[in-house]
Amino acid sequence: MARAVILLLDSFGIGGAPDAAKFGDTGADTLGHIARECLAAGRPLKLPNMAAIGLEAAAAASRGAKLPASLGTGEIAINGAYGYASPVSHGKDTLSGHWEMTGVPVTFDWGYFPEKEKCFPKELVEELVGVCGLPGVLGEKHASGTEIIKELGLEHMKSGKPIIYTSADSVFQIAAHEESFGLEKLYVVCQKAFALVQKYRIARVIARPFVGNTSEDFNRTANRHDYAVPAPDKTLLDFICEKGGAVTAVGKISDIFAGRGVTSSYKGKDTAELMDRTLAGFAELPQGGLLFTNFVDFDSKYGHRRDIFGYADALEYVDRRLSEIKALLRPGDLVVLTADHGCDPVWIGSDHTRENIPLLFFGPASPDCCLGHRETFADIGQTLAKHLGLSPMKHGTACF
Numbered sequence: 001m002a003r004a005v006i007l008l009l010d011s012f013g014i015g016g017a018p019d020a021a022k023f024g025d026t027g028a029d030t031l032g033h034i035a036r037e038c039l040a041a042g043r044p045l046k047l048p049n050m051a052a053i054g055l056e057a058a059a060a061a062s063r064g065a066k067l068p069a070s071l072g073t074g075e076i077a078i079n080g081a082y083g084y085a086s087p088v089s090h091g092k093d094t095l096s097g098h099w100e101m102t103g104v105p106v107t108f109d110w111g112y113f114p115e116k117e118k119c120f121p122k123e124l125v126e127e128l129v130g131v132c133g134l135p136g137v138l139g140e141k142h143a144s145g146t147e148i149i150k151e152l153g154l155e156h157m158k159s160g161k162p163i164i165y166t167s168a169d170s171v172f173q174i175a176a177h178e179e180s181f182g183l184e185k186l187y188v189v190c191q192k193a194f195a196l197v198q199k200y201r202i203a204r205v206i207a208r209p210f211v212g213n214t215s216e217d218f219n220r221t222a223n224r225h226d227y228a229v230p231a232p233d234k235t236l237l238d239f240i241c242e243k244g245g246a247v248t249a250v251g252k253i254s255d256i257f258a259g260r261g262v263t264s265s266y267k268g269k270d271t272a273e274l275m276d277r278t279l280a281g282f283a284e285l286p287q288g289g290l291l292f293t294n295f296v297d298f299d300s301k302y303g304h305r306r307d308i309f310g311y312a313d314a315l316e317y318v319d320r321r322l323s324e325i326k327a328l329l330r331p332g333d334l335v336v337l338t339a340d341h342g343c344d345p346v347w348i349g350s351d352h353t354r355e356n357i358p359l360l361f362f363g364p365a366s367p368d369c370c371l372g373h374r375e376t377f378a379d380i381g382q383t384l385a386k387h388l389g390l391s392p393m394k395h396g397t398a399c400f
Contacts (some may be wrong), residue, residue: 001286001287001288001332002287002288002289002332002333002334002365002387002388003099003285003286003288003290003291003330003332003333003334003390004289004290004333004334004335004336004384004387004388005278005282005285005290005291005292005293005325005334005335005336005363006101006290006291006292006335006336006338006380006384007227007278007293007295007318007325007335007336007337007338008193008293008294008295008337008338008339008340008385009293009295009298009315009337009339010203010293010296010298010299010303010339010343011295011296011298011299011303011316011339011340011341011342011352012030012224012245012298012338012342012357012358013028013029013030013031013316013339013342013343013344013353013355013356014028014030014031014032014055014058014062014063014084014339014342014357015029015030015031015062015064015084015355015356016028016354016355016358017086017087017088017354017355019086019354020353020354020355022354023092023353023354024110024118025092025213025342025344025347025353025355026351026399028342028344028347028354028355029063029344029345029355030303030342030344030345030355030392031055031059031067031344031351032059032063032067032068032312033072033308033344033345033346033347034308034311034312034345034346035067035068035069035314036344036346037262037308037309037312038069038308038309038312039068039069039199040380041309044069044070045069045071045269045312045315045316046071046073046316046319047071047072047319048071048072048073048076048319049319049320049322049323050071050315050337050360051070051071051076051321052072052076052079052080052084053079053082053304053337053360053361053362054067054080054081054083054358054360054370055071055358055360056071056076057072057078057082057083057328057370058082058083058084058358058360059083059084059358060371061083061370061372061373062084062356062358063220065166068387069203071107071367072213073141074297078193078200078363078368078369079209079362079368080268080360080362080366081360081361081362081365081366081367081368081369081370081371081399081400082358082359082360082370082371082375083256083358083360083370083371083372083374083399084357084358084373084374085338085356085357085373085374085375085376085377085379085380086355086356086373086374086375086376086377087100087341087354087357087376087377088100088105088109088375088376088378089106089107089379090107090108090109091106091109091110091169091170091203092339092341092342092352092354093110093169093170093171093341093352094169094204094256094299094339094340095170095203095204095229095231095256096110096340096342097339097340097357097377098253098256098294099197099231099235100338100376100377100378101338101340101378101380101381101396102150102231102235102236102237102313102378102380102381103233103235103378103381103382103393103394103395103396104231104232104378104395105376105378105395106232107237108232108233109201109309110170110201110202110203110346111188111200111201111202111203112147112166112168112169112170112396113166113172113200114345115168115365116141116162116176117139117140117141117378118140118141119140119142119166119175120140120164120166121200122338124200125137125140125164127166127196128189128193128196128360130191130194131155131192131196131360132161132188132192132193134161134162134236134364135159135161136159136161136163137161137162137163137164138152138155138156138159138161138162139152139163139164139175140162140164140165140166141165141166142153142165142166142167142168142224143165143166143175144350145156145208145306146174146220146305147218147301147303148163148165148175148315148378149163149175149208149210149215149217149218149220150215150218151214152191153175153177153210153212153218153360154214154215155163155177156176156177156180157177157179157180157181158274160180160181160338161388162174162175162176162181162186162189163175163176165329167350167351168349168351169204169351169352170197170201170202170203170204170399171202171203171204171205171206172193172197172202172204172205172206173205173206173208174186174190174193174205174206174207174208175205175208175209175210175220176189176208176209177209177210177211177212178208178209178211178223178337182208183223186207186209187207187225189204190205190207190225190227191227193205193227194227198229203225203227203228203229203271204228205226206224206225206227206239206267207223207224207225207226207227208220208224208228209221209224214261217321221269222267222268222269222270224252226252226255226256226341226380227255228255228256228257228258229258230257230258230260231246231257231260232259233394234258234261235240235257235261235381236261236290236381236384236385236390237257237260237262237269237290237292238260238261238282239385239390239391240261240289240290240388241260241261241262241263241375241392242308242388242389243288243388243390244288244289245286245288245289245388246263246264246285246289247261247262247263247264247289247290247291247292248262248263248264248265248266248281248284248285248287248290248291248292249262249264249265249266249292250253250265250266250267250273250274250277250278250281250291250292250293250294251266251267251268251293251294251296252267252294253265253293253294254290254381256294257268262373264281265385266281270297270330271295271297271298271314271317271318274293274294274295274296274297275295275321276322278291278293278342279295279324280324282325282328283328287332287350288388288389290384290388295314295318296339297314298311298314298341298343299343299352300313301314301341301373302314302343303342303343303344303345303352303367304343304346304350304351305350306345306346306347308313308345308346311345311379322337325367326362326363329363329364330364331364332364332365333363333364333365333367334361334363334365334366334387335361335362335363335374335386336359336360336361336362336363336383336384337346337358337360337362338357338358338359338360338377338380339358340357340377341353341354341357342354342355342357343355348375352395357377357400358369359374359379359380361383361399361400364386366400367400369400371399371400374397374399376395378395378396378398379394379396379397379398380395380396380397380399381393381395382395382397382398383397383399383400384396384398385398386398
């Protein structure tokens with residue numbers, strides 16, 4: 001029997017998607033721009049393990065040009081199946097990317113809040129304050145999560161008013177201090193907010209707890225929780241569970257799929273802990289099972305915060321630890337390293353970018369070949385469904 005693993009580097013785009021202009025992202029290139037800036041700083045980006053499963057070749061095909069410098073050393077012998085995929089979902093958000101790669105492209109438009117002061121409908125804010133018994137709210141605008149906590153954290157602690165904000169994504173975020181406001185209270189407020197935003201077609205409500213005593217030391221914690229709309233159709237995860245297989249979710253995967261199609265879930269405070277959880281879960285994954293990890297720091301800590309070198313350091317860290325993943329491989333195993341969208345740290349603003357994603361398959365069940373350009377992320381789900389002996393899904397074409 002077979003096992004499958006998805007290692008998702010959240011926001012690791014490798015060049016603009018064919019429709020990037022529609023999203024104002026013509027020229028966005030997360031990997032390419034990181035590699036360029038690292039080279040200019042005299043510290044070339046080195047990802048030899050990813051290069052050995054085809055990242056450099058996949059990026060060159062996606063970008064239409066080679067990267068500024070080699071990711072490895074010397075000639076690279078590729079051992080894996082590599083290519084790139086373009087999104088067909090209407091949005092460039094987290095849910096759209098994850099659902100599409102598991103067989104359910106988002107063919108409808110999410111609701112969004114306008115980029116202006118007091119961006120939320122007055123009636124929504126009034127309903128939230130009333131149903132939760134709040135003294136009021138702070139924020140009510142598009143903002144970086146870390147910046148708005150610095151700006152309003154102290155006022156929040158004094159007043160007891162939670163901070164509400166959004167971004168270019170279909171999201172309603174609520175930040176509150178874990179101690180002065182209370183973590184469980186924040187979760188309750190978010191659950192009630194989730195019910196209220198459904199009529200606006202909002203994809204997620206995110207609880208953003210933080211700690212600290214001053215604007216200089218406020219820090220978001222690992223107790224983030226996403227309240228997400230469930231996928232409108234069965235995903236790869238659902239089909240595995242229906243067949244009696246195990247689905248191990250690491251990071252925010254369970255939240256993204258609203259807990260559906262998940263048999264066990266593990267969180268982690270950072271990339272290192274998420275990798276540790278991944279290794280532990282993979283070692284115990286039974287035959288016929290899927291392990292799905294989202295490494296969120298690439299997006300939340302580095303992409304959105306436009307931290308080029310933090311992103312580069314994290315890439316190199318994961319690359320080093322891929323050897324530990326390979327050491328756990330058993331006959332029949334198939335691993336894919338991929339992403340859900342881009343978040344170019346060189347790009348304007350602080351939002352996601354519409355990009356192609358890498359498809360890097362490796363393991364005993366992977367051929368050594370070029371997969372070329374795949375027209376939808378759903379080819380990932382279709383490939384894994386075939387590998388795990390499931391019936392074909394509605395969308396996508398198996399890569400091999």
